[in-house]
Amino acid sequence: MSRSYDAVVIGAGHNGLVTSAYLARAGLSVLVVEQRSRVGGGASSEELFPGFSFDTGTHRAAKLHPSVASDLNLRSHGLEMVRADPALFVPDGEGRHLLLGGSASATADSIRTFSAADAGRWADFEAFTGMVAGFLSSVFSIEPPEIPDPSRSGMAALGRLGLGLRKLGRREMEEVVRVLPMSCLELLDEWFESEPLRGALAGISVQGGAHGPMATGTAFNLFRGAAESGSGSPTALVRPRGGVGRLSEALASAARAAGVEIRTDRTVKHVLLDAGRAAGVVLEDGTEISARTVASGVGPGVTLLGLSDPASLDPEFVRSLRAVRYRGATAKVHLALGELPRFEGAPSAEAHLGGAISISPSLQYVERASDAAKYGSVSEAPYLEAVIPTVSEPDLAPEGKHAMSVLVQYAPYHLRESSWNAAASEALGDTVVQTLGRFAPNLPDAVEARHVLTPAGMEDKWGLQEGSVFQGEMTLDQFFFARPVAGWARYRTPIAGLYLCGTGTHPGGGLTGTCGYLAARRILKDAKGQR
């Protein structure tokens, strides 16, 4: 067993795998060390109950960074992306519902049952989010320049961004700048009046965060969603056939094909330092693996304060690192169902259940759900987004049965009155089933088995600090040149040879592989500079 590599990657999450594949393609010997027995991290599909497969982390995939998709030829490694149609089913709790993301006319028709004015605006809205998303995509796909005093290449990158913005047209440019810092509420007040539509969009705008849709900066997440879905629509839903875990498996396969060695069931204890620079990693079992480069797919806090010695870092840097906000408030509940839920007033055919189901009858509903998180308790009427992949892929569950995966907000990592013990976890499961039952009365009795993953559980399982699914909140102050920490957005860390490549870096967000891709490019560029 070789114990020396050019590069070691900590964590086989999707970004770590992307980084490893690119490093190996550049001729480096690369080892990926994964704590769990499977690759994927938060992008995993797991058989929680015999015969039932669930996306235990996120159930939304995203459009991969264009280079990643083509360079790694993931299709040949078994990846097939499918777009749900319709994408979002939103029951209003009073026997009506909204169906978004089918054909434009079908969506407009559905919205019209609530508001003719909104129906008329939907196409314009999607065009608008698409326009903003287009600009955001260009921001997402580059390494953040050194702000406020950029190098020549950084200046050029900024110039290109500015030019891209200007090309949109003057009015559009003004709009992009104006809407980005808004709250979801402020944005939607300019567009829509019908509550289920506002609620559905509000839900998208808060996913993975701790804020409610009335908080400044939440509109940004709608545009980010639109950018990541690749369709320009914030409500679109893409996922790999067979489950989100297929993406990770395809990436692992591509990485191995490029020569990467992946070792699972190995936990990194700490990063090895030699004269202040990273020299490899030490595993829990005492094994030392030496490497000139260490790339960490785990979060910035875990990497630099947990796996490294904070005493080797500048105190001001440590201070800003400690100030990174995580505040996970998302839980997952997985349900094995004997039958599909029947929503009041919904058609008997099950097509409407093929996308996501959003329990967000109004913007205020979502906002009220968020209130609980502020005071350290779980929402009594939470915002939920559920998917039932077995509707389109019956083989993900035993015949005639279904697997339902539910994202739950808000379940704050820091509970005030208790800890995330078994009772709190079960209470959360009850709340979710009861909430769903209010909209689909048959559901509680259809539940055959239930699995609850709390934010604390996510931290244990995937090393997500405070259960933050993005390894740090996706807020404006933790974005672009300020992600994870202002001044250190270029994947480097103050420890030479140690890099970050997880979603805690720019651009963060969903399963686009961009963090891993940009990190690999930075590592290779630095290595070239040293030669």
Place this chain on the structure above:
Amino acid sequence: MHERTSALCRASNWRPWAGYLAAGSYDLYHDREYWAIRNAAGLIDVSPLYKYLIRGPDAVRFLDRLVTRNVRKCAVGRVMYTPWCDGDGKVIDDGTLARLGDDVFRLTSADPSLLWFHDNAGGMEVSFEDASASTAALALQGPNARKILQALTTTDLDGLRFFGVMDVDLGGIPVSVSRTGYTGDLGYEIWVEAERAIPLWDALVKAGRPYGIVPTGLMALDMARIEAGLVLVTVDYVPTHQALLESQKSTPLELGLEWTVDLGKENFVGRAALARQAKTGPEWRLRGLEIDWVSLERAYGSVGLPPVVPSTSWRTSVPVYRGNSQVGYATSGCWSPLLKKYIALAHLRGSVGVPGTNLEMEVTVEHQRLRATATVVETPFFDPPRKRG
């Protein structure tokens, strides 16, 4: 202590110091207090100093990361004077670090430092106790200091060497005594529980009477510390955390404290920046200036006056020139009654900081700004053998 000092302070000359009022001088004129420091013994209440007790298995590791000196070299019972810096090597504060036990230290500082300690203690098993209010401190400084203390204890104080610290019973009061001070003379600083400070004061005054002890204020102390070439935070340098401009900050090398910087230590806050500066040499240096009497005489003579020297120390920024260009600024100075010299501490740019260089310092004579010749010298200006002996 205020109960005693306020009764004595005939001058009603009080100065704010770290949230307290301290006597500037007890007499209307501070001359007697100054001479006590150099001739007998001055008793100075330095309780407003911030005092922190640092404990724990990682105390050495923590301090070694915090300060520029090598704490591992500080044996139990020893004291180190040291500055500490930010990540850019700029001085935040300075003080004395006493090793009271294997894992117990007492650090003094001019500014509150608790937050900075916490910022630096990540991942370490170390605790901080702010003993500023619970510990009083008395400085007994001057040639007779040892005799006075010895009169109050059976412990042989000859065993307490320069920059040593030990627990002593002084007239029935348990105290910690360090052979340190801010005067550059033979002297001690006595650390005592605040409740016992007044009995201690009384005991010292009583025991000191045969040896000419004099309650001494900050004006006399300031002159003594300038003679000793000791820098004063916020006067001779701006602590990093109070600086508004980058240019206001100083590194230890720029303050003439290169001897306190141990670049051999593996890591401490500011090390990289200081190592860089050590290579290139600092752009500024804090040095002593001796103002030439003859040129002072000439300056005053030009308006028809005999030379006048300041009766107290000053602490304003005074320009220093070479030829027509300003090459630095003096930050504090005084007439040294002992050395019969007009001395000052000055920040000097680059090569002009070399001892022996002749410069000019601005002097204001009858509303006119004139210049007097000043020679760069090494500090301390005054360094008697008894200090260490």
Place this chain on the structure above:
Amino acid sequence: MRVGREAAYDAIVIGGGHNGLTTAAYLARAGRSVLVLERRHLVGGSTVTEEMYPGFKFSVLSYVVSLLRPEIIRELDLPRHGLEILPLESTFTPLPNGDRLTRWADHDQTRREIYRHSPLDADAYDRFGQLMYRMALAVKPILAMVPPDPTSLSPKDLRGLLRLGRHFRDLGEADFFMLYKLMTMSSADFLDEWFETDALKATMSASGIIGTFLGPRSPGTAYVQLHHYMGEIDGAFRAWGFARGGTGAVAESIASAARSLGVTIRVNAAVARVIVRGGRAVGVALEDGEEIRGRTVVSGLDPRLTFLNLVDETDLPREFVDSIRRYRSVGSSGKVNLALGELPDFTSLPGDGDHLRGAISISPSQDYLERAYDDAKYGEFSRRPYMDVIIPSLIDPGMAPPGKHVMSCFVQYAPFALNGGWNDEKRKAFGDTVIDTLSEYAPNLRNAIIHRQVVTPQDMEDEFGLTGGNIFHGELSLQQLFFLRPAPRWANYRTPMRGFYLCGSGTHPGGGICGGPGRLAALEILRGGAR
């Protein structure tokens, strides 16, 4: 139609608020003939002192001088015209548990008090103050410039942008990043990085929510706190404090300066509309039909009132009207002014000590503020509101009969869009809530009240022409600041209509008794020419 008595003025200023008066004074100072038209019987707008009960003078709305630009004090020589700003030295926060937190003018006294709550916070408070001072230096030039339009290619705008870019670069990384954080973070999160004492954080963050429809945990609120430190850079001018004679005295002093420079001020002269000829503003028509000609017309009213009431929409480009319609101006605060027979006696610090001579802040905890906000989000006034209380008669004995007092209570939140709307009954209930809340801390207050005046956001709109009852002429949210205030492309005090300008708080740098908008507008008008 009656013909105006004057042939024509160089400039007509609509609204005799402090900004309108400032503009008028600066124009007259440059030799222009200027007429100010004020609808009410006295000048000042929201900056007024009125004797609402015999012998008791109330600063009816605005109650402290926050940021009055030193250059205005200097250039208009306001002290000669009666301006005296007296110190408000302390901030006293009574706590429900009988404790208190007081910040004094004296640094050491404040340090001791904070130390009592948390030794670490006592250190942090100094460092924080130092940081804010640097931040204030960093934004000062931005507040004093006409915002350049980043979408414009005009040399003037490009020069402005370049200047701004250079300014940011010169700030250096650390300060730039801190400024970015301040602009994008919530005040609660920002303070959490520094402090642990709840009451301290609450009282400090309260200054970030004043006038906004946001809670302290909503991003975008950190920046407003900075305004409290702005005054310190211009310490010699004492820009922060209480105007002798109430805030009306500020307006009076500017009016006096304006008159001495030749400005004509007419009260009881309500403008009905702006007269437009050939796409150009040429004068105004009063409500009584009188028409007055002016070569330039300047509105000190808020943007919505100006463009949606005084001007025919068809005279403006549609996109501009859309922008103005979207301009958010939603009030969140009310004002309760009390005439008192005796001073309030606080349980947590009995007696009439110096703590009553500064601000009294009802902000015991961050949750308290956040819950106050929750009520407002859903359309109710806070059951336990945040309050900023001062007792002007202690600072200026002339405000009340000897031995008696006036007390000014700024109250938040009181949403403009109250469920069911505001009426006399609701106004009374709101006033009662304020008294009930204060009585919990100062039980004698209830029986000390001789007279009370309750001003709801509805009253602010009806009586003072503040659209939506917003005290800043429109929210100070990121998308309505700087080059976006009040609308993209039109942040330079000009409007799409030639000869027509804005000079109120709805322009950069925004609200508060600051005068910045009025001064910059005048300078821009004097610069003349097309944009």
